Amino acid sequence: MTGAPVPKSWISAIHAYVPGKSAGADGRPLTKLSANENPLGTSPLALAARAEPGAPSLYPDPDSTALRAALGELHGIDPARILCGTGSGELLTLAASAFAGPGDEVLYVRYGFALYEIAARRCGATPVEAPDTDYGADVDALLAAVTERTRVVYLANPNNPTGSFLPRVELARLHAGLPGNVLLVLDQAYAEYVDPEDDDGSFELAAAQANVLVTRTFSKAYGLAGDRIGWATGAPALVEIMNRLRGPFNVSLTGQAAALAGVRDQAFVAHSREHNAAVRERFASQLAALGNHGVRPLPSEANFILVLFEGALTGEAAYNGLAERGYITRWLPGQGLPHGLRITIGTSEQMDEIARHLRDLAQAAR
Numbered sequence: 129m130t131g132a133p134v135p136k137s138w139i140s141a142i143h144a145y146v147p148g149k150s151a152g153a154d155g156r157p158l159t160k161l162s163a164n165e166n167p168l169g170t171s172p173l174a175l176a177a178r179a180e181p182g183a184p185s186l187y188p189d190p191d192s193t194a195l196r197a198a199l200g201e202l203h204g205i206d207p208a209r210i211l212c213g214t215g216s217g218e219l220l221t222l223a224a225s226a227f228a229g230p231g232d233e234v235l236y237v238r239y240g241f242a243l244y245e246i247a248a249r250r251c252g253a254t255p256v257e258a259p260d261t262d263y264g265a266d267v268d269a270l271l272a273a274v275t276e277r278t279r280v281v282y283l284a285n286p287n288n289p290t291g292s293f294l295p296r297v298e299l300a301r302l303h304a305g306l307p308g309n310v311l312l313v314l315d316q317a318y319a320e321y322v323d324p325e326d327d328d329g330s331f332e333l334a335a336a337q338a339n340v341l342v343t344r345t346f347s348k349a350y351g352l353a354g355d356r357i358g359w360a361t362g363a364p365a366l367v368e369i370m371n372r373l374r375g376p377f378n379v380s381l382t383g384q385a386a387a388l389a390g391v392r393d394q395a396f397v398a399h400s401r402e403h404n405a406a407v408r409e410r411f412a413s414q415l416a417a418l419g420n421h422g423v424r425p426l427p428s429e430a431n432f433i434l435v436l437f438e439g440a441l442t443g444e445a446a447y448n449g450l451a452e453r454g455y456i457t458r459w460l461p462g463q464g465l466p467h468g469l470r471i472t473i474g475t476s477e478q479m480d481e482i483a484r485h486l487r488d489l490a491q492a493a494r
Protein backbone atom coordinates (compact mmCIF):
# COMPACT_ATOMS: atom_id res chain seq x y z
CA MET A 129 0.00 0.00 0.00
CA THR A 130 1.34 3.45 -0.84
CA GLY A 131 0.51 6.87 0.49
CA ALA A 132 -1.16 8.00 3.70
CA PRO A 133 -4.15 10.21 4.49
CA VAL A 134 -3.17 13.88 4.25
CA PRO A 135 -4.83 16.30 6.69
CA LYS A 136 -6.07 19.58 5.31
CA SER A 137 -3.33 22.23 5.41
CA TRP A 138 -5.32 24.36 7.88
CA ILE A 139 -5.76 21.37 10.18
CA SER A 140 -2.01 20.69 10.14
CA ALA A 141 -1.48 24.30 11.26
CA ILE A 142 -3.32 23.66 14.55
CA HIS A 143 -1.35 23.40 17.78
CA ALA A 144 -3.34 21.22 20.17
CA TYR A 145 -4.93 22.96 23.17
CA VAL A 146 -2.63 22.69 26.19
CA PRO A 147 -4.65 21.79 29.30
CA GLY A 148 -3.60 22.87 32.79
CA LYS A 149 -1.23 20.36 34.34
CA SER A 150 -1.99 18.43 37.53
CA ALA A 151 1.43 16.94 38.29
CA GLY A 152 5.02 18.14 38.46
CA ALA A 153 7.75 17.21 35.97
CA ASP A 154 8.61 14.21 38.17
CA GLY A 155 4.99 12.99 38.17
CA ARG A 156 4.39 14.04 41.79
CA PRO A 157 0.75 15.14 42.28
CA LEU A 158 0.55 18.83 43.11
CA THR A 159 -2.21 21.14 44.28
CA LYS A 160 -3.78 22.11 40.98
CA LEU A 161 -4.31 25.81 40.47
CA SER A 162 -3.78 25.64 36.72
CA ALA A 163 -7.24 25.10 35.22
CA ASN A 164 -9.56 27.54 37.02
CA GLU A 165 -11.59 24.80 38.69
CA ASN A 166 -13.75 25.48 41.74
CA PRO A 167 -11.77 24.94 44.98
CA LEU A 168 -15.07 24.45 46.84
CA GLY A 169 -15.86 21.42 44.70
CA THR A 170 -19.45 20.85 43.57
CA SER A 171 -22.90 21.62 44.95
CA PRO A 172 -23.96 18.70 47.20
CA LEU A 173 -27.34 18.75 45.43
CA ALA A 174 -25.65 18.35 42.04
CA LEU A 175 -23.49 15.53 43.41
CA ALA A 176 -26.56 13.73 44.71
CA ALA A 177 -28.40 14.16 41.40
CA ARG A 178 -25.53 12.88 39.29
CA ALA A 179 -25.32 9.74 41.44
CA GLU A 180 -28.78 8.62 40.27
CA PRO A 181 -29.34 10.09 36.82
CA GLY A 182 -31.38 7.22 35.27
CA ALA A 183 -30.55 4.13 33.20
CA PRO A 184 -27.09 4.41 31.64
CA SER A 185 -28.09 1.85 28.98
CA LEU A 186 -30.34 4.51 27.46
CA TYR A 187 -29.26 7.58 25.50
CA PRO A 188 -29.74 10.89 27.28
CA ASP A 189 -32.32 13.46 26.18
CA PRO A 190 -30.77 14.76 22.92
CA ASP A 191 -32.13 18.25 23.57
CA SER A 192 -31.31 18.64 27.29
CA THR A 193 -34.92 19.78 27.64
CA ALA A 194 -35.19 19.97 31.43
CA LEU A 195 -31.84 21.70 31.75
CA ARG A 196 -32.73 24.29 29.09
CA ALA A 197 -36.06 24.95 30.83
CA ALA A 198 -34.32 25.49 34.17
CA LEU A 199 -31.70 27.80 32.61
CA GLY A 200 -34.45 29.72 30.84
CA GLU A 201 -36.32 30.19 34.09
CA LEU A 202 -33.23 31.28 36.01
CA HIS A 203 -32.09 33.81 33.44
CA GLY A 204 -35.43 34.88 31.94
CA ILE A 205 -34.66 33.41 28.51
CA ASP A 206 -37.00 31.47 26.21
CA PRO A 207 -35.61 27.87 26.28
CA ALA A 208 -36.04 27.77 22.48
CA ARG A 209 -33.18 30.29 22.40
CA ILE A 210 -30.86 28.01 24.38
CA LEU A 211 -28.73 25.07 23.32
CA CYS A 212 -26.44 22.92 25.41
CA GLY A 213 -22.99 21.63 24.56
CA THR A 214 -20.23 19.29 25.65
CA GLY A 215 -18.71 22.11 27.65
CA SER A 216 -18.94 25.60 26.25
CA GLY A 217 -15.85 24.66 24.24
CA GLU A 218 -17.97 22.62 21.83
CA LEU A 219 -20.26 25.59 21.21
CA LEU A 220 -17.42 28.09 20.85
CA THR A 221 -15.82 25.86 18.24
CA LEU A 222 -19.09 25.34 16.36
CA ALA A 223 -19.70 29.09 16.17
CA ALA A 224 -16.65 29.50 13.92
CA SER A 225 -17.47 26.38 11.90
CA ALA A 226 -21.01 27.58 11.25
CA PHE A 227 -20.14 31.06 10.09
CA ALA A 228 -16.56 31.08 8.81
CA GLY A 229 -14.45 29.07 6.39
CA PRO A 230 -11.43 29.36 4.08
CA GLY A 231 -10.85 32.98 3.07
CA ASP A 232 -12.73 34.36 6.08
CA GLU A 233 -11.27 35.93 9.20
CA VAL A 234 -11.99 35.19 12.84
CA LEU A 235 -11.01 38.02 15.17
CA TYR A 236 -10.16 38.16 18.86
CA VAL A 237 -7.97 40.20 21.15
CA ARG A 238 -4.31 39.41 21.84
CA TYR A 239 -4.01 37.31 25.01
CA GLY A 240 -7.48 35.93 24.32
CA PHE A 241 -8.62 32.41 25.18
CA ALA A 242 -6.44 29.83 23.42
CA LEU A 243 -9.38 27.92 21.93
CA TYR A 244 -10.32 30.75 19.54
CA GLU A 245 -7.29 30.24 17.32
CA ILE A 246 -8.00 26.50 17.17
CA ALA A 247 -11.67 27.15 16.33
CA ALA A 248 -10.67 29.49 13.52
CA ARG A 249 -8.08 27.16 12.01
CA ARG A 250 -10.30 24.11 12.31
CA CYS A 251 -12.74 25.52 9.76
CA GLY A 252 -10.01 26.87 7.49
CA ALA A 253 -10.53 30.53 8.48
CA THR A 254 -7.67 32.91 9.23
CA PRO A 255 -7.21 33.82 12.91
CA VAL A 256 -6.59 37.54 13.46
CA GLU A 257 -5.44 39.10 16.75
CA ALA A 258 -6.25 42.71 17.61
CA PRO A 259 -3.78 44.54 19.88
CA ASP A 260 -4.62 44.76 23.59
CA THR A 261 -4.33 47.74 25.92
CA ASP A 262 -2.36 46.78 29.02
CA TYR A 263 -3.50 43.15 28.67
CA GLY A 264 -7.19 44.03 28.34
CA ALA A 265 -9.51 44.10 25.33
CA ASP A 266 -9.46 47.38 23.38
CA VAL A 267 -12.75 47.99 21.59
CA ASP A 268 -11.24 50.53 19.18
CA ALA A 269 -8.43 48.15 18.25
CA LEU A 270 -10.91 45.31 17.71
CA LEU A 271 -13.14 47.46 15.51
CA ALA A 272 -10.13 48.73 13.55
CA ALA A 273 -9.15 45.11 12.82
CA VAL A 274 -12.52 44.25 11.27
CA THR A 275 -12.32 43.77 7.49
CA GLU A 276 -14.87 42.69 4.91
CA ARG A 277 -13.62 39.14 5.48
CA THR A 278 -14.36 39.12 9.21
CA ARG A 279 -17.13 36.66 10.06
CA VAL A 280 -16.77 35.98 13.77
CA VAL A 281 -15.45 38.04 16.70
CA TYR A 282 -14.76 36.22 19.98
CA LEU A 283 -14.57 38.06 23.27
CA ALA A 284 -14.26 36.40 26.67
CA ASN A 285 -15.64 38.63 29.41
CA PRO A 286 -13.96 38.24 31.89
CA ASN A 287 -11.04 37.20 29.70
CA ASN A 288 -8.83 34.17 30.23
CA PRO A 289 -5.86 34.36 30.89
CA THR A 290 -5.76 38.07 31.78
CA GLY A 291 -8.87 38.36 34.00
CA SER A 292 -9.74 41.69 32.35
CA PHE A 293 -13.35 42.79 32.03
CA LEU A 294 -15.16 45.09 29.61
CA PRO A 295 -18.05 47.02 31.15
CA ARG A 296 -21.51 47.05 29.62
CA VAL A 297 -21.05 50.34 27.70
CA GLU A 298 -17.89 49.10 26.04
CA LEU A 299 -19.52 45.82 25.05
CA ALA A 300 -22.46 47.70 23.57
CA ARG A 301 -20.03 49.94 21.69
CA LEU A 302 -18.22 46.91 20.29
CA HIS A 303 -21.48 45.42 19.08
CA ALA A 304 -22.68 48.71 17.61
CA GLY A 305 -19.48 49.05 15.60
CA LEU A 306 -19.69 45.61 13.99
CA PRO A 307 -21.41 44.97 10.66
CA GLY A 308 -24.61 42.93 11.02
CA ASN A 309 -23.12 39.96 9.17
CA VAL A 310 -20.37 39.50 11.78
CA LEU A 311 -21.21 37.13 14.63
CA LEU A 312 -20.15 38.45 18.04
CA VAL A 313 -19.50 35.54 20.40
CA LEU A 314 -19.48 36.65 24.02
CA ASP A 315 -17.77 33.92 26.05
CA GLN A 316 -18.98 34.20 29.62
CA ALA A 317 -17.22 31.18 31.11
CA TYR A 318 -16.45 33.24 34.24
CA ALA A 319 -19.63 35.36 34.40
CA GLU A 320 -20.88 33.73 37.60
CA TYR A 321 -17.79 35.11 39.36
CA VAL A 322 -18.54 38.71 38.38
CA ASP A 323 -20.28 40.94 40.92
CA PRO A 324 -23.93 40.93 39.77
CA GLU A 325 -23.85 44.73 39.90
CA ASP A 326 -21.26 44.68 37.11
CA ASP A 327 -23.44 42.64 34.71
CA ASP A 328 -22.01 43.30 31.24
CA GLY A 329 -25.37 43.14 29.45
CA SER A 330 -24.46 40.10 27.31
CA PHE A 331 -27.82 38.38 27.74
CA GLU A 332 -29.65 41.56 26.74
CA LEU A 333 -27.54 41.84 23.59
CA ALA A 334 -28.19 38.18 22.75
CA ALA A 335 -31.92 38.69 23.31
CA ALA A 336 -32.18 41.78 21.12
CA GLN A 337 -29.61 41.26 18.37
CA ALA A 338 -29.49 38.75 15.52
CA ASN A 339 -25.69 38.50 15.56
CA VAL A 340 -24.82 37.90 19.23
CA LEU A 341 -24.22 34.49 20.77
CA VAL A 342 -23.47 34.19 24.49
CA THR A 343 -21.80 31.06 25.87
CA ARG A 344 -21.67 29.93 29.49
CA THR A 345 -20.30 26.89 31.27
CA PHE A 346 -20.88 24.61 34.22
CA SER A 347 -17.13 24.00 34.48
CA LYS A 348 -16.22 26.94 36.71
CA ALA A 349 -18.49 28.35 39.44
CA TYR A 350 -20.82 25.33 39.20
CA GLY A 351 -17.90 23.00 39.87
CA LEU A 352 -18.82 20.49 37.15
CA ALA A 353 -15.80 20.65 34.82
CA GLY A 354 -15.53 16.86 34.74
CA ASP A 355 -19.05 16.43 33.41
CA ARG A 356 -18.45 18.71 30.39
CA ILE A 357 -21.57 20.87 30.16
CA GLY A 358 -21.95 24.30 28.58
CA TRP A 359 -24.72 26.27 26.99
CA ALA A 360 -25.35 29.15 24.65
CA THR A 361 -28.12 31.60 23.86
CA GLY A 362 -28.87 33.78 20.88
CA ALA A 363 -31.39 34.47 18.16
CA PRO A 364 -33.49 31.43 17.10
CA ALA A 365 -31.72 31.29 13.72
CA LEU A 366 -28.31 31.06 15.44
CA VAL A 367 -29.49 28.36 17.82
CA GLU A 368 -31.06 26.42 14.97
CA ILE A 369 -27.89 26.36 12.87
CA MET A 370 -25.73 25.39 15.85
CA ASN A 371 -28.17 22.60 16.72
CA ARG A 372 -27.57 21.08 13.29
CA LEU A 373 -23.84 20.94 13.95
CA ARG A 374 -23.57 19.82 17.54
CA GLY A 375 -23.21 16.21 18.61
CA PRO A 376 -26.65 14.53 18.73
CA PHE A 377 -26.36 13.36 22.36
CA ASN A 378 -23.76 15.91 23.36
CA VAL A 379 -24.61 16.24 27.06
CA SER A 380 -24.34 13.01 29.04
CA LEU A 381 -27.02 11.58 31.31
CA THR A 382 -25.01 12.41 34.44
CA GLY A 383 -24.13 15.82 33.07
CA GLN A 384 -27.75 16.79 32.46
CA ALA A 385 -28.80 15.56 35.91
CA ALA A 386 -25.95 17.31 37.70
CA ALA A 387 -26.36 20.60 35.82
CA LEU A 388 -30.11 20.68 36.42
CA ALA A 389 -29.59 20.28 40.16
CA GLY A 390 -26.76 22.80 39.99
CA VAL A 391 -29.01 25.43 38.41
CA ARG A 392 -31.45 24.92 41.24
CA ASP A 393 -28.72 25.44 43.84
CA GLN A 394 -27.91 29.11 43.31
CA ALA A 395 -26.80 29.33 46.94
CA PHE A 396 -23.74 27.26 45.99
CA VAL A 397 -22.97 29.53 43.02
CA ALA A 398 -23.34 32.66 45.18
CA HIS A 399 -21.12 31.14 47.88
CA SER A 400 -18.50 30.28 45.25
CA ARG A 401 -18.60 33.85 43.93
CA GLU A 402 -18.32 35.45 47.37
CA HIS A 403 -15.56 33.11 48.50
CA ASN A 404 -13.64 33.78 45.30
CA ALA A 405 -14.00 37.56 45.53
CA ALA A 406 -12.80 37.66 49.14
CA VAL A 407 -9.81 35.36 48.62
CA ARG A 408 -8.89 37.03 45.32
CA GLU A 409 -8.87 40.49 46.90
CA ARG A 410 -6.69 39.35 49.79
CA PHE A 411 -4.27 37.52 47.47
CA ALA A 412 -4.06 40.51 45.11
CA SER A 413 -3.17 42.85 47.96
CA GLN A 414 -0.53 40.43 49.27
CA LEU A 415 1.01 40.37 45.79
CA ALA A 416 0.71 44.12 45.33
CA ALA A 417 2.95 44.45 48.41
CA LEU A 418 5.67 42.76 46.31
CA GLY A 419 5.50 45.53 43.71
CA ASN A 420 9.05 46.69 44.40
CA HIS A 421 10.17 43.19 43.34
CA GLY A 422 8.46 43.66 39.97
CA VAL A 423 5.57 41.35 40.85
CA ARG A 424 2.38 42.76 39.31
CA PRO A 425 -1.04 41.13 39.73
CA LEU A 426 -3.41 42.27 36.98
CA PRO A 427 -6.92 43.29 38.08
CA SER A 428 -9.26 40.30 37.71
CA GLU A 429 -13.00 39.73 37.71
CA ALA A 430 -12.54 35.97 37.37
CA ASN A 431 -11.44 33.05 39.55
CA PHE A 432 -7.78 33.48 38.73
CA ILE A 433 -5.17 36.23 38.63
CA LEU A 434 -2.56 36.74 35.97
CA VAL A 435 0.62 37.70 37.81
CA LEU A 436 3.35 39.42 35.81
CA PHE A 437 6.99 39.02 36.84
CA GLU A 438 8.83 42.10 35.64
CA GLY A 439 11.78 42.09 38.08
CA ALA A 440 14.60 39.73 39.08
CA LEU A 441 12.19 36.85 39.71
CA THR A 442 11.12 35.56 36.29
CA GLY A 443 7.82 33.92 35.40
CA GLU A 444 9.61 30.65 34.76
CA ALA A 445 11.46 30.73 38.10
CA ALA A 446 8.23 31.56 39.92
CA TYR A 447 6.44 28.69 38.16
CA ASN A 448 9.21 26.22 39.01
CA GLY A 449 9.55 27.54 42.56
CA LEU A 450 5.84 27.10 43.24
CA ALA A 451 5.91 23.60 41.68
CA GLU A 452 8.78 22.63 43.98
CA ARG A 453 6.66 23.83 46.88
CA GLY A 454 3.63 21.77 45.84
CA TYR A 455 1.57 24.06 43.60
CA ILE A 456 0.98 23.75 39.87
CA THR A 457 0.02 27.02 38.19
CA ARG A 458 -0.17 28.06 34.56
CA TRP A 459 2.94 29.53 32.98
CA LEU A 460 2.08 30.99 29.59
CA PRO A 461 5.10 31.35 27.29
CA GLY A 462 3.09 29.74 24.46
CA GLN A 463 0.58 32.59 24.66
CA GLY A 464 3.18 35.33 24.44
CA LEU A 465 3.34 35.68 28.22
CA PRO A 466 6.72 34.22 29.31
CA HIS A 467 6.60 36.70 32.20
CA GLY A 468 3.06 35.67 33.23
CA LEU A 469 1.73 33.05 35.66
CA ARG A 470 -2.01 32.51 35.80
CA ILE A 471 -2.93 31.33 39.27
CA THR A 472 -6.39 29.97 40.02
CA ILE A 473 -7.91 31.28 43.25
CA GLY A 474 -7.91 28.32 45.62
CA THR A 475 -8.73 28.28 49.32
CA SER A 476 -7.56 31.17 51.51
CA GLU A 477 -4.96 28.89 53.15
CA GLN A 478 -3.55 27.91 49.76
CA MET A 479 -3.40 31.51 48.54
CA ASP A 480 -1.77 32.76 51.74
CA GLU A 481 0.84 30.06 51.34
CA ILE A 482 1.44 30.92 47.68
CA ALA A 483 1.81 34.61 48.52
CA ARG A 484 4.41 33.68 51.16
CA HIS A 485 6.28 31.46 48.70
CA LEU A 486 6.30 34.19 46.07
CA ARG A 487 7.62 36.70 48.60
CA ASP A 488 10.43 34.29 49.56
CA LEU A 489 11.23 33.58 45.91
CA ALA A 490 11.22 37.30 45.01
CA GLN A 491 13.49 38.18 47.95
CA ALA A 492 15.90 35.35 47.09
CA ALA A 493 16.06 36.44 43.43
CA ARG A 494 17.38 39.92 44.20
Ligand SMILES: Cc1ncc(COP(=O)(O)O)c(C=O)c1O
Binds near residue numbers: 214287358
Ligand atom coordinates in the same frame (compact mmCIF):
# COMPACT_ATOMS: atom_id res chain seq x y z
C1 LIG B 1 -12.69 31.82 28.55
C2 LIG B 1 -13.05 30.38 28.51
N1 LIG B 1 -14.03 29.99 27.69
C3 LIG B 1 -14.41 28.71 27.61
C4 LIG B 1 -13.80 27.74 28.36
C5 LIG B 1 -14.24 26.34 28.09
O1 LIG B 1 -14.70 25.67 29.16
P1 LIG B 1 -15.65 24.40 29.03
O2 LIG B 1 -15.46 23.78 27.67
O3 LIG B 1 -15.21 23.53 30.13
O4 LIG B 1 -17.03 24.94 29.18
C6 LIG B 1 -12.78 28.07 29.24
C7 LIG B 1 -12.07 27.05 30.03
O5 LIG B 1 -11.09 27.25 30.63
C8 LIG B 1 -12.40 29.43 29.31
O6 LIG B 1 -11.41 29.83 30.11
